[in-house]
Structure formats: C-alpha cells, structure tokens
Amino acid sequence: MSLYLGVCWIEDQASDAEVDRIKDAVRSAGFEPFIKRIETPNEIREFAQRQDHYQDFDLILLDLNLGDGLRGDKLASQVRDAFRSTTILFYSAEDESKLRARIAEQSVEGVYCVHRDRLASRVEELVGHLSPSLNRLSSMRGLAARVVAECDQDFRAILAKLGADGADTEIAESLRRRVVEAADAQIEKVKELGTLQELLDSHYVHSAALFNEVKDIAFQRGDDELLTIMRKMKRYFPSQVILRRNMLAHALVSDRK
Known part of the structure; x- marks a missing residue:
C-alpha cells in the first residue's frame, strides 16, 4: 500500500x-x-x-x-x-x-x-x-515500535526465566491481575467519555473499533459511496494493515545479540 x-x-x-x-x-x-x-x-x-x-x-x-x-x-x-x-x-x-x-x-x-x-x-x-x-517520520514511528518490541522481548525473557526457576504460578497470577486491572481501568475511563468527539479524540478507541464502526454504519445505511470504499477496505484492511501492524509492533528481533 x-x-x-x-x-x-x-x-x-x-x-x-x-x-x-x-x-x-x-x-x-x-x-x-x-x-x-x-x-x-x-x-x-x-x-x-x-x-x-x-x-x-x-x-x-x-x-x-x-x-x-x-x-x-x-x-x-x-x-x-x-x-x-x-x-x-x-x-x-x-x-x-x-x-x-x-x-x-x-x-x-x-x-x-x-x-x-x-x-x-x-x-x-x-x-x-x-x-x-514524511519518510523520516515513518522511520521514526517504526523505530519507536521496534524499541518497544525489543523491550517487550527482554521483559518476556526475564519473566520466563524467573518462572522456570520456580515462580511460574506466582508470576502468572500477578501478571494476570495487572492485565485485568488495566483493562478494567480503561473500561471505566471509556465510560467517562460522554460525546462522540471525546471518543474520537481519545487513544482508547483503537483502529479495529473505528474500522468496524464505519463498516457497520455503511452497510446499515446503504451509502453507495461509503459502501464501495468499505467493501474494498474490508478485503485488505483487517489482514494486511491491522494484523501486520500488530505483528510488526510486537515482532521479535532475531538478529539481536
């Protein structure tokens, strides 16, 4: 693309x-x-x-x-x-x-x-x-995503090593609790967003939610121009854009020493 x-x-x-x-x-x-x-x-x-x-x-x-x-x-x-x-x-x-x-x-x-x-x-x-x-901006965004992915890889390796040393259950329970608490906190913050513009301006509304909302409205209302666009995007956006973006953002870097 x-x-x-x-x-x-x-x-x-x-x-x-x-x-x-x-x-x-x-x-x-x-x-x-x-x-x-x-x-x-x-x-x-x-x-x-x-x-x-x-x-x-x-x-x-x-x-x-x-x-x-x-x-x-x-x-x-x-x-x-x-x-x-x-x-x-x-x-x-x-x-x-x-x-x-x-x-x-x-x-x-x-x-x-x-x-x-x-x-x-x-x-x-x-x-x-x-x-x-514009290419430099894209490169900077890619670099930021790579740094985050590399840090995630290190943190996962550390936790895996600690779990192998006998703390598997304890770490799993603690990590699960953190993820659930973060998700619950995000849900509460989303509930506080009262208007459409507040939702659109927030970082809580992710790409997949935006895409699916527009897609559903297009099909419900039968807007010919929007339907044409969304039918095309439906073929590639979830798999070629969102999925690849997520894979690249969390990709493990095999050539690190």
Whole structure:
C-alpha cells in the first residue's frame, strides 16, 4: 500500500479534470492522494482542528479567486494561522510575480506561488520535496515500535526465566491481575467519555473499533459511496494493515545479540 498524502484544497470551482490532474501528480511522486475540499472560509477552522488532532494534511492548495468577492491572498494569513507548519501553494491565472507580490503585501511566510496552468506539475515537485521528511517520520514511528518490541522481548525473557526457576504460578497470577486491572481501568475511563468527539479524540478507541464502526454504519445505511470504499477496505484492511501492524509492533528481533 502507498503512503497517503493529505491535500487540503481551498477552491470553489475546481473541475473534475483538474482534481484528477492533482491526484495524478501526487501519485507520480509515490503517494496516494487524500484530498479534502474547502469551499467556504468557515470550513477552515474545522479543518484546522482536524489538523491539530490527526495531522491529515501535508499540503494546502489556495486559489486567489474564491467567489463572493473572497480572495485567497486576503485569506492567506488565516490559513497560515490555522496550518502553522504545512506547505501552502498559492495559485491563480495571474503571473507568478504578481501572486508573490500579493502574498508579500499580506506578510505571510512559507507560501509558494504558481500559475494555474502549472499547478499540477508544481504539486508534483513540492510533494517530491516533502517526501524525505514524511519518510523520516515513518522511520521514526517504526523505530519507536521496534524499541518497544525489543523491550517487550527482554521483559518476556526475564519473566520466563524467573518462572522456570520456580515462580511460574506466582508470576502468572500477578501478571494476570495487572492485565485485568488495566483493562478494567480503561473500561471505566471509556465510560467517562460522554460525546462522540471525546471518543474520537481519545487513544482508547483503537483502529479495529473505528474500522468496524464505519463498516457497520455503511452497510446499515446503504451509502453507495461509503459502501464501495468499505467493501474494498474490508478485503485488505483487517489482514494486511491491522494484523501486520500488530505483528510488526510486537515482532521479535532475531538478529539481536
């Protein structure tokens, strides 16, 4: 599976062909595009909050002419405040020099400018530049998972040795008690989460629970678009994503000395 790259697109009139070109540009850089459209200023706050919680977006596309007299250069500072460290690509049919002048006038930092005709190719370039940092993040997550797995291996070996020395029953009872107490405490904490958003923001709701909830709702409601997505995911997500993630997170490292 390809690594997903999130694009937050602030644009009110993008054509299907233009959307397809952006998706192709992201795929050309080795990622699977995850594109969310923002068509009104009020939606920016919602997406910014999502960014705080989930870090879904790696690139912001901002159009100059957004309709109803709203201009992207006037909105740029709000976008930057909402997405503090996310790359922004500002575009229009105007010359790039004029676009840069507009952004400079608003004193907004970290914004790339491009003519609309070159939008897709510039997206591909920027995604290529983002790729090393995204790969480093994935590597850091993998390293953290490996460290935990190696520590677990050491702890298991220690307990197995102690059990072989005559403390098997005592250790088993104590370990079982710890696991049950931790599970009971987690259940109580989950019960205290009163709203859907509190549940979604918590780390207690695991990947399998999220997947199964969406899957069940999709089949119950008969949402054609969601059903299509979930039918595809049902074929690979539990076995190729969740199971492999769990196996890798707790994998024993055979080459350790």
